[in-house]
Amino acid sequence: MTEQEAKKELESLREALNQYNYEYHVLDNPTVSDFEYDKKMQELKEIEESFPSLIMPDSPSQRVGGEPLDAFKKVNHRVPMLSLGNAFNEEDLKDFDRRVREGLDADHVTYVCELKIDGLAISLRYQDGLLVQGATRGDGTTGEDITSNLKTIRSIPLRIKDENPIEVRGEAFMPQSAFLSLNEAREANGEEPFANPRNAAAGSLRQLDPKIAAKRQLDIFIYAVGEWESGTLATHSERLQYLQELGFKTNPEWQKCDGIEEVIDYIDNWVDQRANISYDIDGIVIKVDNLEAQEQLGFTAKSPRWAIAYKFPAEEAVTTLTDIELSVGRTGVVTPTAILDPVKVAGTTVQRASLHNEDLIKEKDIRISDTVVIKKAGDIIPEVVRVVEDMRDKELEPFSMPNECPSCQSELVRLEEEVALRCINPNCPAQLKEGLIHFVSRLAMNIDGLGEKVIEQLFREGLIHTIADLYRLEREELLKLDRMGEKSVQNLLKAIEQSKQNSLEKLLFGLGIRYVGSKAARTLAAHFETMENLQKATLDDLVAIDEIGDKMADSIVRYFEDEEVEHLISELKKLGLNFTYDGPRAADVSEDSPFSGKTVVLTGKLAIFTRQEAKQRIEALGGKVTGSVSKKTDLLIAGEDAGSKLDKAKKLDVDVWDEVHLQEVLEGESE
Numbered sequence: 001m002t003e004q005e006a007k008k009e010l011e012s013l014r015e016a017l018n019q020y021n022y023e024y025h026v027l028d029n030p031t032v033s034d035f036e037y038d039k040k041m042q043e044l045k046e047i048e049e050s051f052p053s054l055i056m057p058d059s060p061s062q063r064v065g066g067e068p069l070d071a072f073k074k075v076n077h078r079v080p081m082l083s084l085g086n087a088f089n090e091e092d093l094k095d096f097d098r099r100v101r102e103g104l105d106a107d108h109v110t111y112v113c114e115l116k117i118d119g120l121a122i123s124l125r126y127q128d129g130l131l132v133q134g135a136t137r138g139d140g141t142t143g144e145d146i147t148s149n150l151k152t153i154r155s156i157p158l159r160i161k162d163e164n165p166i167e168v169r170g171e172a173f174m175p176q177s178a179f180l181s182l183n184e185a186r187e188a189n190g191e192e193p194f195a196n197p198r199n200a201a202a203g204s205l206r207q208l209d210p211k212i213a214a215k216r217q218l219d220i221f222i223y224a225v226g227e228w229e230s231g232t233l234a235t236h237s238e239r240l241q242y243l244q245e246l247g248f249k250t251n252p253e254w255q256k257c258d259g260i261e262e263v264i265d266y267i268d269n270w271v272d273q274r275a276n277i278s279y280d281i282d283g284i285v286i287k288v289d290n291l292e293a294q295e296q297l298g299f300t301a302k303s304p305r306w307a308i309a310y311k312f313p314a315e316e317a318v319t320t321l322t323d324i325e326l327s328v329g330r331t332g333v334v335t336p337t338a339i340l341d342p343v344k345v346a347g348t349t350v351q352r353a354s355l356h357n358e359d360l361i362k363e364k365d366i367r368i369s370d371t372v373v374i375k376k377a378g379d380i381i382p383e384v385v386r387v388v389e390d391m392r393d394k395e396l397e398p399f400s401m402p403n404e405c406p407s408c409q410s411e412l413v414r415l416e417e418e419v420a421l422r423c424i425n426p427n428c429p430a431q432l433k434e435g436l437i438h439f440v441s442r443l444a445m446n447i448d449g450l451g452e453k454v455i456e457q458l459f460r461e462g463l464i465h466t467i468a469d470l471y472r473l474e475r476e477e478l479l480k481l482d483r484m485g486e487k488s489v490q491n492l493l494k495a496i497e498q499s500k501q502n503s504l505e506k507l508l509f510g511l512g513i514r515y516v517g518s519k520a521a522r523t524l525a526a527h528f529e530t531m532e533n534l535q536k537a538t539l540d541d542l543v544a545i546d547e548i549g550d551k552m553a554d555s556i557v558r559y560f561e562d563e564e565v566e567h568l569i570s571e572l573k574k575l576g577l578n579f580t581y582d583g584p585r586a587a588d589v590s591e592d593s594p595f596s597g598k599t600v601v602l603t604g605k606l607a608i609f610t611r612q613e614a615k616q617r618i619e620a621l622g623g624k625v626t627g628s629v630s631k632k633t634d635l636l637i638a639g640e641d642a643g644s645k646l647d648k649a650k651k652l653d654v655d656v657w658d659e660v661h662l663q664e665v666l667e668g669e670s671e
């Protein structure tokens with residue numbers, strides 16, 4: 001293919017892919033299958049690989065792949081990003097309307113009502129039709145440049161049809177479904193879940209590595225224009241229409257309202273409807289439609305006089321708390337849960353709400369049989385707000401947590417600086433059961449066919465007590481269990497047997513050592529290579545590893561000091577579990593490894609590997625990765641847009657590879 005042909009082909013692929021993307025992510029109306037999309041994307045990437053100089057900023061390949069930053073650059077908002085005054089009831093709204101009418105000397109004003117999306121405000125700047133900068137609101141005057149993270153949001157166009165400079169503003173958010181699945185994955189991985197979709201969206205956009213934001217399924221609604229010198233439209237509603245024509249995703253629920261009474265009707269309707277949409281809103285924004293009128297009204301120090309935010313009251317419901325259930329987690333923490341008479345809140349039926357710990361129960365003086373007010377925090381997670389004391393039966397006793405573990409009856413303790421009560425009996429059946437559920441889970445040993453229900457049965461029947469017992473299960477015993485036929489027993493035994501071959505990190509994560517999540521388990525496995533080495537590791541050995549902090553190191557050392565743990569590990573060894581790391585090794589590098597003893601520099605945008613990954617893999621093969629090119633550099637890996645480091649390497653006659661070559665070599669090594 002000649003360069004001329006490639007250019008033409010790329011132009012047509014870009015246009016088609018951007019159009020498909022728009023139809024899918026903005027219009028929610030795809031016209032091609034994923035297969036066709038992927039095929040075209042592959043074609044585009046292949047041509048771009050052969051002709052890197054033809055990669056355009058609006059190429060769909062440019063959405064992901066920016067390299068991790070060390071810090072975000074500051075961005076000055078030339079038109080400040082202000083916040084809005086609040087209204088909480090009809091009276092506040094009528095006061096606002098009165099102030100607006102007085103300011104304009106008018107009897108009657110047309111407003112635009114919009115949903116107040118619960119996310120975070122961002123600004124997008126376009127020049128010559130191309131997205132050139134995306135920023136957070138920050139303090140309103142100075143925000144942070146998060147362009148590479150925002151580019152990963154598919155509903156943000158990389159190119160628009162207006163060549164004049166324009167800055168638009170909107171709200172980035174995480175749809176509820178994405179939030180729920182993200183938290184599920186985080187919990188499975190031993191990570192703290194996000195409290196609500198807004199925190200999750202903010203956390204995602206604050207990541208220095210855009211590959212993380214890319215995985216988070218964020219979305220955006222554009223609701224305003226910031227700096228726009230060439231703008232000529234007369235009303236906010238015309239601007240919303242124009243933004244939509246340009247390819248931006250605007251929220252379709254906006255409405256023009258004649259006077260404040262219509263505004264109040266719109267709000268009333270959304271108080272009921274808000275449960276039926278797939279993203280969180282926390283109110284309604286009311287804006288004067290006419291732009292000249294907006295200008296006439298102007299701003300106070302903090303917010304415009306021509307707009308206000310009506311904030312929804314959190315939806316609450318009243319029900320009876322029929323019981324407080326106590327459960328023991330795998331680390332021994334005893335968590336109280338309120339059992340409620342089923343009640344509908346914000347669209348779903350609520351029957352349980354976590355009470356977190358004893359302090360919270362005391363603080364709110366929650367008693368069994370109380371009438372309680374329930375709400376959903378962030379409109380998702382049920383919470384007991386307060387007790388309706390007037391309705392309390394005088395006979396009710398205050399609730400007190402038991403002194404004994406509900407599962408093994410050993411005495412509960414409250415560790416220093418912790419609010420939680422803990423069962424510290426390492427043989428507590430509830431902890432063992434939860435530990436086993438964790439051990440077989442996907443990110444740990446990944447044993448198919450061993451769900452919670454089966455584990456519970458195995459426990460009840462006394463067939464397993466420890467992890468090691470899993471590997472001693474026999475066909476006849478399993479056949480006696482409910483719903484276990486010949487075929488499922490065979491499959492289960494096969495899955496258990498296969499899990500013995502898992503690489504060390506899966507076993508390490510599965511053991512459930514406190515603070516060791518699946519990522520840390522991998523780091524430990526890659527570093528120590530065998531269980532025996534890790535068992536011998538000292539605190540100093542552990543904290544010397546970048547990603548391992550004091551708390552985790554301490555917990556690991558203490559774990560392996562325990563006699564029962566020692567016994568368990570030796571049993572697992574006898575049972576034939578693999579105790580070695582199967583990924584790339586750190587020290588066991590053959591002399592003829594292509595990186596052995598070499599100093600390597602990475603530069604430019606990497607598309608196949610993350611920087612961290614490329615670094616780890618080169619180091620695993622005996623290379624040393626440094627930051628700058630010098631006479632000591634043996635090899636430069638140049639990604640896209642490599643700049644001064646590439647020039648310097650050429651001058652110093654340093655070997656240069658592109659990323660594809662790096663991949664070929666790495667793959668050759670791991671065979």
Ligand code: IVH
Nearest residue numbers: 082083084114115116117120121171223285
């Ligand atoms: S207009 C000059 N419209 O609410 C004010 N804001 O307290 C321009 N928000 O910081 C804001 N949905 O993050 C506007 N449809 C909407 C909105 C909206 C959410 C957020 C935005 C802003 C805050 C105002």
